Structures are given as structure tokens and as C-alpha cells.
Amino acid sequence: MSANVESQEQWDVVIEPDYPLFNLRLREVWNYRDLLWILVFRNFVAQYKQTLLGPVWFFIQPMLTTLTFMVIFGAIAQIPTGGIPQPLFYLSGVVIWTYFSDCLVKTSTVFKDNAGVFGKVYFPRLIIPLSIIVSNLIKFALQSVLFLFVLLYYVYFRSDVFQLHTTSFLFMLPVFLLLMALLGLSLGMIISSLTTKYRDLAFLVAFGVQLLMYATPVVYPLDSERVRNLAGNFLQWNPLAPIFEGVRKGLFGTGFFEWWYFGYAVVVTVVLMFVAIIVFNKVERNFIDTV
């Protein structure tokens, strides 16, 4: 075909087999921002339709988990909580952990769960993982309110066992949240991309997340003698550890936080994010042929 004047003109979209590795086409994502909001809305409404308690479940889940932890890790295993009342310690851990694990687990099935829609219509695929992150952030905010009430109860009525020692680390909370979101998103995107062709990894996710929780200072403080004797410094290499310990330091003034480990967590997250972008970009274009 001759190179006529027309082909010199501006085309809106050029579809080719080759693609830039790092291009997330964020401008296109921005054009679809209304879809993001309606998906967030859908995630919420669909979850609790036809339930009597509805959104109250957002509060029941962490409360029940906290109770369970108090019985198993507190009463039976007698793991110390660093001088912080058990309900406060476990509830803060559970709320943050739920945020991370939900981000991870839900993004890890993005391609499989949305194959039907992805196979019929084009929109920036990144919208779906983003909607998961935003939905979970809203859920996290609601559950934080619950935590706040429990905290206020201890501050005003149980000052015999608890004194509030918030530190300036609390201002780091948005950074911690962003880091966790990116970590969950990246891991989830990598898993999701790899499972389109080989489903094996999907079996590992639910199980792996459970294991990861025990390798993260959720139900125990990192800086306790028993943990150090058992695992040495090993657990500090978990990029989630500085985040959990940092939040604790902000809220209760206790917790093991070193900037060095925090920097390491940031580096790990950034590296994973780049891997995720490359893999997701590659898979998104053709996954419908292999899903």
C-alpha cells in the first residue's frame, strides 16, 4: 500500500503487536474514571445485597477475628502484646492486615473473574485492580472508625491499663497505606497475570496469604524476646514488617521501626511494581486467548 498523505495524519489508536514495556496508558485510565467509581459502588452494593445486617458486616468481621485471636494467641498461646491491651493490639493488626490481604487476594483473580467482560469489551484493564484498591481503602476507613471507638473507650474508661502514647509516626500512616496498597496490587497483578495461562498459582494464593500473615508481625510484636530467640532478625526482611511496626509506633509508642528496613521495604515495593507493570502489560493484550 502506498504511503499516501492520509497515513501521515494523526490516528487516535494504533493497534500493533509490539508495545512499550512500561506504558500504563494512564491518560486512558483517567478517561475511564467514571467507570472506576461505578465499579467501587458495585463492589460495595453487591457484597451485602440481601443481607439483613448489610454494611454492619464490615464491623462484625474484624471484631470476631479479634475475639478469636484473643482466645488463641492471647489466652492459649499467651503471646505477649508489648504491654498494649489485647483488643487494641489485635484489632489494629487485623484491620491493617485485612486491607493488605484483600487487596492482594482480590487482585490476584482479576483476569479470571473478569474474563467474561474482558472478552467482550475493551477498557483499560488497570481500572479493575484500581477499583479493588479504592473499595478496600473505603472499607479500611470504616474499620478504622471502629478501632477509633475501641481506642477512645480505653483512653477514657480504662486508663488504669492503657495510656495513649501517639507519636509523630502517625503522620506516616498515609505512606504506610500507600505502600501496602502498592505491594498488594503488585503481587496481585503478578499472580493474576501468571494464572491466566497456568492456574497452578491460584491454589497457592489463599494458602500463601495465610502463611504470610504469620510471617508478619500481626499477632505478635516484632520486638519481643520470644520472637527474637525463635527467628532472629529474619522477620525484619519481610517488607510488611516495618509497616506494621511503624503503625504501632505511631499509635502506641511501642514497636520496632528502623528507617533502614523501611527503605528496604520501599525498594522491594518499587521493584515488584515494575515487574507487575511489565507482566500485566504483556498479559493484558492477549490473555483472552489463553484464559
Added chain:
Amino acid sequence: MSKAIEVLHLSKLYRLGSIGTGHLSHDFQRWVAKVRGKEDPYMVIGKQNNREAGGKNDVVYSLNDINFSINQGDSVGIIGRNGAGKSTLLKVLSRITSPTSGSVKVRGRVASLLEVGTGFHPELSGRENIFLNGSILGMRRHEINAKLDEIIEFSGVERYIDTPVKRYSSGMYVRLAFAVAAHLEPEILIVDEVLAVGDAEFQKKCLGKMNQVSTNEGRTVLFVSHNLTAVESLCNQGIYLDMGRLVMQAYTADVVKEYVSRDLSAKRMIRSTAERAIGNEHITIVEAAVENGSSENPSDILDIGSDINLKLTVINHTKEEYLSAGFDLKTAKEDVVFGSGSKIYCPIGIPTVHTCTIPGNFLNDDLYQLDIYFHTQGMSKLYAQRNMLSFEVKDQARANGFLGKINGMIRPMLKWS
């Protein structure tokens, strides 16, 4: 006129078979070849995609070096047999899957309707689903808001608009879904056979809406359908694909003519062979044939005046001795002329012959095709085959200049006085 779509050397490769443990090693070999700069060992260029031929290679070109361009405001019908690559082409154009080689350039916003109601969530109300579906199809929130009343009115489900769509009848669901789709305002609209759903009245409404979009509003429409009548009435341009290759692009009428003459070479008889039995676990079709049933003139040609016998030799594997058999007789353009069915006595396990006679001087001088199906007496489906047979009725007298071809799907001999 400026171009809306330009397709250059477009190819798309598919790997056949299921994905399992063996594929990791294939993937690895391909990766090694790529790193060493060699040709992919599993992609042999030049393989044709012919699903009936059966090849050794498990990789096929679903699209093979396609070139065409479409002007702004054209409405283009894409036709071809099943597996010719039509749907793959639409998928590549609508960016659902990427090409293996070649490029597609597009000017303007594209909306693709490969299905109606994509993303509908059963728990959400009709109104909420309008927003969800509209957003998925690329509409902005304010656009949907501006058209909300119009969409609800077009769908005709006003009363249920705040009810979850899982309580909708399937008809209501489709109406609502199409209503959203019909109010999209892209520069380029890509439509796969979504019109195969819904009742006749609604189909008409949809076709009308599409016609309006392409002719009055000057947008580009790409339309895939097996219904050649719909393609002819909607589209000014046609693209004919066969086995992944572009056969021709021209005015619709010419393309349809070419397609019909190439594809419907009469297939008057099919027979099960030792290697390949026709049928399934319920029914084996030993032989199906369209024969000249006229006693005076038993030649090979189906003359317009001679009776036509549809002869089905079948073996029944079910537990019931009485089944019901039937067929739809269709024109080459897939419009059903009539259907017929009957209870048949079919002793289990032995071949039985069943014949239906279509009288002479009834069909027109034309090509026809037959869909054949079998049901139990309780009307549960046993076996159905689309376009199992096709045949051509010839007006031999016309060769002597006696009569021209008369319009219409059928040509009954009527009494004049």
C-alpha cells in the same frame, strides 16, 4: 473522504488444543528461539485455517495478512463461514486481543458490541446497571445522565427500573441492555451478531436504530452477521473473509453474491463414514440427502417442477421408539422460508429411512439450505445441525427463454382464471 480504519498486513495466530503441562516446555522453546533471534518453531507461516482439513500443526492463522481500509461514514458488513475469522477480526479491532503481526489504525472513539449487557450485575437495579454498562462501554457519567430518560423509554421496562435485574425476564434484560448500547455515541460502532437475540419486533427496532446511526448520523459501523439480508439492508460495503484471508471488499450486493456463489455450492448429500460419524450419542445420521422425487423426470437436476424428497437415514440410540424430526428450509441469505416437523417411528439401534416431500412448483429458482433437528416426544433436544444440506432448484424452462426469474422466496403455481 477520510479514513476511519486502516488495516495493514494483519495476522493473528492461535494455538489449538488445551493448555496443560506440556505447554511450559513449548513456551520455553519459543522463548529460547526468540532470544536467539530465530523463527518461532511453533509458528509456521502460511498454514491455512481450515477446520475441516485437520493438520499436523496445532497452530493456525485465524487472520492471515488482511489489508483493507474503511472510510468515515461507511457501514461495512463482514461475512464469511463459521471460523472464517470474522469474530477474531472484530476482537482485534475492538482491542480485546492483540494481533500477532501487522497493524490497525483507528480514528475516533470505538465502541464494540460483541454482546449486549456486558458487565450487567444481577444484584444491581436496572438504573444502576445502565450506568455500569454504559461506563464499561466507554460513556461518561454526564453522557449517561443526559440520556437516561431516553434509554429507559427505549427499553420499555420503566416499571422495573429500580428492581434488581436478576428478577427480569430474559427479554427485559436484553431490551435494557440493547437500549444502553443503542444510545452510545462513538465515531465507530462494532457490532457482532447481537441481533440474534430478542423477539422479531425488537430485532426490527434494533436494525432500525443501527440504520439510523450509520445513514443519518454519519458514523462508521462494522457489522458481522450470518443473516445476509440484514447485512445487505444495513451496509453499503462488504468484506468477505474465508479461512482467515480477505477474499474481497466491495459493494455489499457484489460481496454477498460472491459469497453465496462460492460458499453454497450445493451439498445435496452427506453420509457418515467409518472415520467420521455424523450425529451424537442420541442419533446417528447415516445419510441425509435431497433427491429429485419426480417420477416422470427422475434426473439429477432439481427442476422447479419436480417434487423434492428430503431423505434421512438415521439410527436411534435413545430409549424411545418415537421421536420427532424436523427441518427449517432457508434461503441462501439465512431467512427461513418455512419449517416442518413430524413424529417418526424409529426402532432402536437399526437404520430407518424417513422422507419428506416438498412438492414441485413451490420453491423458486434459487439456492436453499436446510437446518435439521431431532427432538424427543417431550421436545427435549437430541440433535440439531445448522445448514446440513443445501440445494439448488433450477428453472430449466428459463433456459429456453420461457420465463425470467420471479421475485420472492417461493414460487407456488397458482390458479389464474
